[in-house]
Amino acid sequence: MSGDAGLSPASSSASAQTLSHAPFSYPAFRLFWFARLSTTFAYQMFGVAVGWQVYDLTRSAYVLGLVGLAQFLPSVVLVLASGHIADRYDRRYVVRACQAIEALVALALAVMAANGHAGVQPIFLCVVVIGAMRAFETPTLQALLPTLVPPQALPRAVALSSSAGQTGVILGPALGGFLYVAGAPVVYATAAGLFLLAHVLLALVRMERAVPVSTPVSLESLFAGIAFIKRRPVVLGAISLDLFAVLLGGATALLPIYARDILGTGAWGLGLLRSAPAVGALGMALFLAHRPLDRHVGRVMFAAVAVFGLATLVFGVSRWLPLSMLALVLLGASDMISVVIRTSLVQLDTPDAMRGRVSAVxxxxxxxxxxxxxxxxxxxxxxxxPVASVVIGGLGTLLVVAAWMRLFPALTQRDRMRDPLPEPAGHPSSGG
Incomplete structure (x- = not known):
């Protein structure tokens, strides 16, 4: 039978509950998902073009490393301001403003590259501006997501949102690498168009949210996110584990060197290498969207980060492109488990009025x-x-996992995503 007439009340109730747990049943989330797909696509294409241009101009691993630093420093400088703005203003408008500026920056690089003026200094200036915009955009998007679906649907929404990002990471670098054959201006112009598309999609999002309380800016309000995290050992342990383990194990800055000098491929090979971690991450994100983690989440997170370190070691010593890509796929899949656990813990344990500041940290x-x-x-x-650098990083990741299991026993013992352990004696209550 095709209709619902034969369903019992219990079956109808179960169907309604299933629907409530399906993030794509909410129009606002669907628009959010496609906007994230578009902006991630654009950012990854932008990254491929910048990395290849910079290495072409300098042949320097040091300068490639500085590209990463130029993207990161704005988020540190702007962390307090970005979180406060995300909690004080409509988050949709904040994200759209960032995406509009990102589109203008990508377009400016396209024009400079077409005219032969895209030297190292102009590229670095544009990278810093993009980094500043992402310092506002990233935490604001994280804080926006929980307002688009009910709490019981959030773990699946996080996994699906991550799948949008990883789809962009897979296809963006690959397409960026192939388009680079036609020239850097084509890649930058395409990225600009995708940033603009994301801007338009978020303009269509309709949602209800309580008007943010317009409290005066103070040091206490600016530092509230940091204080909130410090009071929760599970959250602090989860995000600091990601910081130190992935910091040591991260080798993406060296992919141009591996593609050109170690594996002997061209720009197309760089695109494939940059896409490989996202293949594993996307597969894992889709799996977690249908089979969300429910038990032993702390131990699962530590195991995943340990696999991340082992995959980094394999990639570091590989001289065969298929093996290198397989190691990166495994690396991406294990990292996605950590991302979903960490993001869900942070968002589920944080009141909406503070999500911007906590997400910024x-x-x-x-x-x-x-x-x-x-x-x-x-x-x-x-x-x-490059090989010694990646091997050292992989070993460092494994050491961090061992150390964090001892330093944060509450995280190791965390069982359910939405069933936090009681606060240790002497810790302030969640209300502060």
Whole structure:
């Protein structure tokens, strides 16, 4: 039978509950998902073009490392301001303003590249501006997501949102690498168009949210996100584990060197290498969207980060492109488990009025583990060579996992995503 007439009340109730847990049943989330897909697509294409241009101009691992640092530093400088703005103003408008500026920056680089003026200094200036915009955009998007779906649907929404990002990471670098054959201006112009598309999609999002309380700016309000995280050992342990483990294990800044000098491929090979972690991450995100983690989430997170370190070691010593890509796929899948657990813990345990400030602090940790990790990898590669740099990073990740399991026993023992352990004696209550 095709109709509902034969369903019992219990079946109807179960169907309604299933629908409530399906993030795509909410129009606002669907628009959000496609906007994130578009902006991630654009950012990854932008990154491929910048990385290839910079290495073409300099042939320097140090300069590649500085590209990562130029993306990361704005998030540190702006962390307090970005979180406060995300909690004080309509988050949709904040994100759209960032995307409009990102589109203008990408378009400016396209014009400079077409005219032969895209030297190292102009590229770095544009990278810093993009980094500043992402310092506002990333935590604001994180804080916006929980307002688009009910709490019981959030873990699946986080996984699906991550799948949008990872789809962009897969296709963006690959397409960016192939389009680079036609020239850097084509890549930058395409990225500008995708930033603008995301801007338009978010303009269509309709949602209800309580008007933010317009309280005076104070040091206490600016630092509230940091204080909130310090009071929760599970959250602090989760985001600091990501910071140190992925910072040491991050080797993405060295992919141009691996593509050109170690694996002997061209720009197309760089696109494939940059896409490989996202293949694993996307597969894992889709799996977690249908089978969300429910038990032993702390131990699962530590195991995933340990696998991340082992995959980094394999990639570091590989000289065969298929094996290198397989290691990166495994690396991406294990990292996605950590991302979903960390993001869900942070968002579920944080009141909406503080999500912007807490997400801003969290985004600095994430940025440090990525952009600052690229800087660290570039510096080590300049001193010891790219292979030694990646191997050292993989070993460091495994040591961090062992240390954090002892330093944060509450995180190791965390069982359910939405069933936090009682606060340790002497800790302030969640209300502060």
């Amino acid at each position: 969290n985004s600095v940790f994430v940025g440090a583990s990525n952009q600052l990790g690229e800087f660290e990898s570039g510096m080590l590669a300049g001193l010891f060579g």
